[in-house]
Amino acid sequence: MKPTSPAPGYAFIPLPERVDRQPRPAYAAHDRRHQGTHAGTLRLTWLAEQPIHVGTGFKRLVGDRNTRAILREHVRLGDVPCIPGSSLKGVLRARFEAVTHSCFDPPKRDVRVKTRSTTFNERGINHAVLTADAARGFERTCRSPGPLCPACALFGALNLRSRLVVTDARPAVPTLDSHTIPEQFAPNLHHAGRLRVRESDNVLEVQRLHGRKFAVGRDERPPPSNYAHVADQRPQRLEILPAGTHLHSELRYTNLTAAELGGLLAALGLAPRSRLKLGGGKCHGLGRLFLAAHTHRPRGKHDDEPLDLDGYAHAFARSPACHAANLARLVALHGEDC
Numbered sequence: 001m002k003p004t005s006p007a008p009g010y011a012f013i014p015l016p017e018r019v020d021r022q023p024r025p026a027y028a029a030h031d032r033r034h035q036g037t038h039a040g041t042l043r044l045t046w047l048a049e050q051p052i053h054v055g056t057g058f059k060r061l062v063g064d065r066n067t068r069a070i071l072r073e074h075v076r077l078g079d080v081p082c083i084p085g086s087s088l089k090g091v092l093r094a095r096f097e098a099v100t101h102s103c104f105d106p107p108k109r110d111v112r113v114k115t116r117s118t119t120f121n122e123r124g125i126n127h128a129v130l131t132a133d134a135a136r137g138f139e140r141t142c143r144s145p146g147p148l149c150p151a152c153a154l155f156g157a158l159n160l161r162s163r164l165v166v167t168d169a170r171p172a173v174p175t176l177d178s179h180t181i182p183e184q185f186a187p188n189l190h191h192a193g194r195l196r197v198r199e200s201d202n203v204l205e206v207q208r209l210h211g212r213k214f215a216v217g218r219d220e221r222p223p224p225s226n227y228a229h230v231a232d233q234r235p236q237r238l239e240i241l242p243a244g245t246h247l248h249s250e251l252r253y254t255n256l257t258a259a260e261l262g263g264l265l266a267a268l269g270l271a272p273r274s275r276l277k278l279g280g281g282k283c284h285g286l287g288r289l290f291l292a293a294h295t296h297r298p299r300g301k302h303d304d305e306p307l308d309l310d311g312y313a314h315a316f317a318r319s320p321a322c323h324a325a326n327l328a329r330l331v332a333l334h335g336e337d338c
């Protein structure tokens with residue numbers, strides 16, 4: 001069953017019923033090996049199934065008067081375009097959080113943001129605000145040595161380093177191309193949760209968040225014509241790694257339980273199978289990555305050994321950290337056509 005999307009290009013994976021914070025285990029350390037846990041290196045070959053754009057934040061105007069567009073630059077390592085390890089790790093963390101009973105980093109609360117909506121703008125309601133209660137109980141408050149949620153324990157928290165290292169993904173054949181998408185707007189806050197009009201100051205109150213947001217767009221439709229300042233729109237040209245590009249990176253892990261390794265395999269889209277969406281333009285047919293191949297070498301061994309994908313997936317499924325329904329949702333959202 002595919003979750004419905006309340007806003008084009010996005011779907012929500014609900015927050016879990018509770019955050020499962022546990023006392024920090026002794027193995028949640030990266031400087032020393034612990035008995036009964038797993039360590040090793042995964043060599044990953046990613047396939048860009050759609051163009052990939054990871055922006056540097058730099059942009060410049062290109063084209064003549066009739067074709068003028070803003071070109072947003074893709075990240076390079078030296079001269080070579082790549083996907084930074086930090087970007088990959090960020091996506092893996094977001095996916096791991098979504099399929100576990102983990103804490104959440106909510107958008108800023110009690111801050112008025114502009115709202116683009118004909119329906120509301122016509123009624124003179126131009127701002128939305130997230131109430132302090134919108135993500136109560138899920139705030140990112142994990143910090144070592146206090147209790148930690150599954151994601152913070154594995155990916156790191158205040159005073160706790162991650163047990164994962166993800167290296168930059170470098171293309172087998174470095175090529176850059178460009179791709180044009182409609183101008184992107186900051187996401188509309190009033191799509192993010194349950195709504196009520198606050199009569200006192202005519203502001204939309206977002207009271208309870210729908211959940212964690214995941215991009216699902218693959219179509220090239222222009223943005224809805226009811227955007228208030230549609231006349232200001234300018235197409236944006238992005239530097240991209242073209243679809244079909246293969247990229248290589250490494251993931252090194254230290255002191256993972258079998259359940260954590262299983263959760264990581266789910267985040268990687270390896271077991272069960274799914275796709276990652278990464279970078280800019282995810283709602284416009286960009287950003288889909290597939291883990292096309294991998295090899296695995298346990299720490300201290302001289303030969304590769306296959307990973308027991310089923311065994312680790314089962315260990316994760318049986319662990320209290322796993323949110324089985326949300327794992328099924330993520331796999332349904334990020335299948336072959338996201």
Ligand SMILES: [Zn+2]
Binds near residue numbers: 141142151153
């Ligand atoms: Zn946490």
